Amino acid sequence: DFWKNLLFMDNVLTESDMCFSWGWYLSNDFQMFLLAPFICWIYLKNRQRSLHILWALFVMSTMAAYAYSSNSGVYYMLEIFSKGAGDIEDYMASYYGNPIVRMAPYLLGLYLGFLFKEFKQGKKNFFSWIKESNFKSAVCAIVGFEILLFTTFFPRGLQKGDHWKNGFAMTWNISTRTLFPLGVFLIIAPGLVGNLKTLSAFLSNYYFTLISRVSYSGYLVHLIILQIVFANTDQLLGFNQGYESMVAFGIAV
Secondary structure (H helix, E strand, O other), X not given: XXXXXXXXOOOOOOOOOOOOHHHHHHHHXXXXXXXXXXXXXXHHHOHHHHHHHHHHHHHHHHHHHHHHHHHHOOOOHHHHHHOOHHHHHXXXXXXXXXXXXXXXHHHXXXXXXXXXXXXXXXXXXXXXXXXXXXXXXXXXXXXXXXXXXXXXHHHHHHOEOOEXXXXXXXXXXXXXXXXXXXXXXXXXXXXXXXXXXXXXXXXXXXXXXXXXXXXXXXXXXXXXHHHHHHHOOOOOOOOXXXXXXXXXXXXXX
16 A cells, blocks of 8 residues: 555555555654645734634644544553554554644644744744843753653653553643643754854754754664565574674664
8 A cells, every 4th residue: 555655644544554654654744744834824814813723723633632542542552552453553543643633733833933933023922032031041941851851751650560540641642742842942942042052053963963864764764674684584583682783783774
C-alpha cells in the first residue's frame, strides 16, 4: 500500500499494511501544512475571525484527544502493545496518529507566529514584554526549561509498574503535546526578540542543525536498513554489546 505513504494518508488509512509504519508523523506534518495556509489567509483578511477559528479548532482537538483516548480504553500508551494487531491499528487511526488529535500544537504555533508578526509590526504583546529586559527573557526561558523537565521526568514519579493513574494519564493525553512545544517556544522566544544572545547563539549552532538533519534522516530509514541486514543473514544472530555496537556503527554510516 505504498500509495498511502505517497499521498500522506497512511495515518488515517491503516486498515492494511503500510509501506513504513512510522510514516504517520510525516503525514500529520503534511496535513497541517495544507491546513495552515487557509488559516493564514483568513488571518490576513480578518484577524479576529482567524483567532476564533484557531481556538475553536484547538478546543476540538483537545476534546477529541479526551474522547478517543477514553473510548479506546487505553490510558497508558504501552498498554496497547499488549493487545492484538487490530487494536494497535484502531489505536493509531483513532487516537495516536489522528490529525484532529495531533493538530493542537500546530495551532498553537500558528497563533504564536501571528503574535510575532504583530510584534514586528510594532504592536504590544508577549514578545514586546520579554524584549523589555534580559531578566524577563531569562524568566521566560527558565519557565520553558522547567516545562520540558516536567513533561520529561515528572510522569515517572506517578507510574505504578507499567501503568499510570487513569486521571493523570487522561490529563497527559490531552495536554502533553501542547505543553512540550510551549516549553520549547518559551526557550527560543527571547532569541527571536534579540535578547539572551549567548543562549540564542548556542541553540542556533550549525552543528545542532547538522545533527538534527542526520538524526531525522536516520529515523526515516533506520528500520528499513535493520530489516534488510537481519533478514539477509545466513546464521542465527546472537546479540551482545559488541555486535550491537558494530551494527549501530554500520547503519549510522
